[in-house]
Amino acid sequence: MxxxxxxxxRRRAEMYACGAWKDMIITDYLDRAVAATPHKTALVGYRVQAGDRTVLTYGELNQRVTRMAAGLAALGVGPGDVVSCQLPNWWQMNALFLACVRIGAVINPLMPIFREHELRFMLAHARSRVLVIPQTFRHFDHRQMIQGLRGELPNLAHVLVVEGxxxxxxxxxxxxxxWETECDTGRLFAERRPSPDDVVQVIYTSGTTGKPKGVMHTCNTLLSHIRPFCERHGLSEGEGILMPSPLAHQLGFLYGLMTPVYLGASVILQDVWxxxxxxxxxxxxxxGLTLGSTPxxxxxxxxxxxHHQQLSSLKTFISAGAPIPGALVEKAASLLDTRIVSAWGMTENGAVTTTRPEDPMHMAVISDGLALPYMEVKVVGEEGQELPANQEGDLLVRGSSQFVGYLNQPELYNVDAEGWFPTGDIARMSADGYIRITGRSKDIVIRGGENIPVVDVENMLYKHPAIKSVALVGAPDPRLGERLCAYVTLHDGTAQPLTLKDLTDYLLEQQLTRQYLPEYLEVMDELPRTPSGKIQKFKLREMAKELFLDRKIHA
Structure with a gap:
């Protein structure tokens, strides 16, 4: 399919002409590493709860990829078919992606925290042919959950359970x-080899319309980000990359799964933080390197x-997902021999801006960085006009790593004729091109680097029999970036007071992911509104800012 x-x-021609896109796919880099250093460690996987450690060389990784790819093809997975996986940071995730690319299939990574509410939509929307899950992870039975959904997913032909x-x-x-002995894998892989412009990844992002959107990427869009990213930060095949961030998140996928293969480097996976x-x-x-959100x-x-001496090898920490508090950078500088780099990006583009290794340390505090090669950013006003330096406006981005659409929703691809994509962020740009994110026009809350789909959760709460109106906003938090706060009004005649536990119990009954639960509830007589009746969330955000100061929400 x-x-x-x-x-x-036009975009394809421009990207090839400027050298951003090349006639390469990620398995070409795997082949290169296997040919050059087959006995080099490709992956070390630590499972915290299981207490085990897995080591795979590039040769061993390639053997498993080959067998899995041939096996998937034998199961009927064809070019363009979606293979979903809800896996922690285990080696199976890395191998599964590479196996999918070998046969032209599309990987769809799903966060391990997702439950029935999210998976019911995503698996149906992606028309997933295969789903790979753990038997259990963090004491949760994924197999039992999926068994309860199978009847609603007619396209799902196979569920494969790791350690099942x-x-x-x-x-x-x-x-x-x-499987590799039952077919000519060389011929199979040659026939199924995807174009660098074919979709290889669909990853869901929380939007403002109430439902997630399936962001589509190709090898060209993904690799055209990884190349300049590695060059800016001086990464090489000798790099060891620690990846504790989820591989199912774009940050983990790009830098814990693709970047090591591109470099021929070693990745160390940690499945539970x-x-x-x-x-x-x-x-x-x-x-020498790790990446993650501020927490x-x-x-x-x-x-x-x-443990200063034990951490001495860690030379670079690249932080994205939320601004880095200045006090944290100062403390890190005094305790770690580690350079802190700030970055900004999104699922649709990967990291777009980063500070540079040669920048003064304080730049990671006051800035979200400078655009990477082949990417452009600009700040515009209400009429779309480009604003002078240091004025706040809407942040737009375009360039080589920009996604190629939303799965089965082409009408949502809000990119103009010149290729500019509205990020939904408010920013200002310095005269030398460094941006600073100052707010969001999108209605999302980012908790620990994870977008909470605010509209989706609000829609669920509107169905609560006691709730008349609801608004969810973020309260700033020094560790997690934000925590989710609920402001509600109740229907007249509601007999019992509504508690936070009532609210969260109700959402769990609706099978919502725990990480999306509000952490503070305030029942109000009226929510602040405009004369036209629209809820004034900016006023609620101002109220939420006081919560941490008042210790109503604890770090």
Missing amino acids: KVATNMHE DGEQSFERVLLERA NPLFAVQIIAEERP FLADLVEVATE
Whole structure:
């Protein structure tokens, strides 16, 4: 099945002409690494709760990729078919993506925190042919959850369970049978080789319309970001990359899954975040780079006083997802031999801007960086006019790593004729091109680097029998960036007071992901509104700012 995109010939021609896009796909870099250094460590996987460690060389990784790719093809997965996976940071995720590319299939990574509410929509919308899940992760039974959804997913032909048993066992179906001996894999992979402009990834992002959107990327859009990113930060095949951020998030996918293969470097995966366990990993594996949202950095800094020497190999921490508090950077500078780099981006583009290694440390506090090569940003006013330096306005972006559309929703591809994409962020730009995100026009809250789909959660709360009106906003938090606050009014005659537990219990009954639950509730007589009746969320955000100061929300 060919996946329809919003790709235009003009953009393709321009990107090839400027050298941003090349005739390469990610498995070309895997082949290069296998040929050059087959015995080099490609991946080290730590499973915190299981207490085990898996090591794969490039040769071993390629063998598993080959077998899995041939096995998927034998299961009926064809070019353009979607293979979804709800996996933690386990080696199976890395291998599954590469296997999909080998046969022209599309990977659809799903966050392990998603539950029935999110998966019911995403798996149906993507028309997923195969789903790979863990049996259990963090004491949650994923297999049981999916069994309850199968009847609603007519396109889902196969569910494969890592460490499962019986006919659904991932190991039994894809690894124990020597699929590569039952077909000519060289011919199969040559026939199925995707174009660099074919979709290889669909990843869902929380929007403002109440439902997630499936962002589509090609090898060209993804690799045209990775190349200049690695060049700016001096990354090479000798780099060890620690990846504790979820591989199912674009940050983890780009830098924990694709970048190591592109470089021929080693990646160290940690499946459950625990800062003391991360200290042990860093001491053992000696990575030079890690990436994550602000909470990862804050937690590492907290343990650095007693473990400074064990963290000495970590030379660069690239932080994205929320502004980095100045006090945190100062503390990190005093406790770690690590340069802090700030970055800004989105699922639709990957990282668009970053500070540079040669920039003064304080730039990571006051700025979200400078656009990478092949990317452009501009700040515009209400009439679309480009604004002078240091004036706030809407942030627009265009360039090589821009996505190629939303799956099955071409009408939502809000890119103008010149290629500019409205990010939904408010920003200002300095005279030398550094941007600073100052707010959002999009109605989202970002908690720990994860977008909360505010409109979707509000729509669920409007169905609560006691709630008349509701508005969700973020309260600033020094560790997580924001915490979700609910402001509601109740129907006349509501007998019982509404508590935060009532609210969260109701949302859990609706099968909402726990990470999307409000952490503060205030029942009001009236919500602030404009004369036309629109809720004035900016006033609620001002109220929410006081919550942390008043200790009504605790860090």
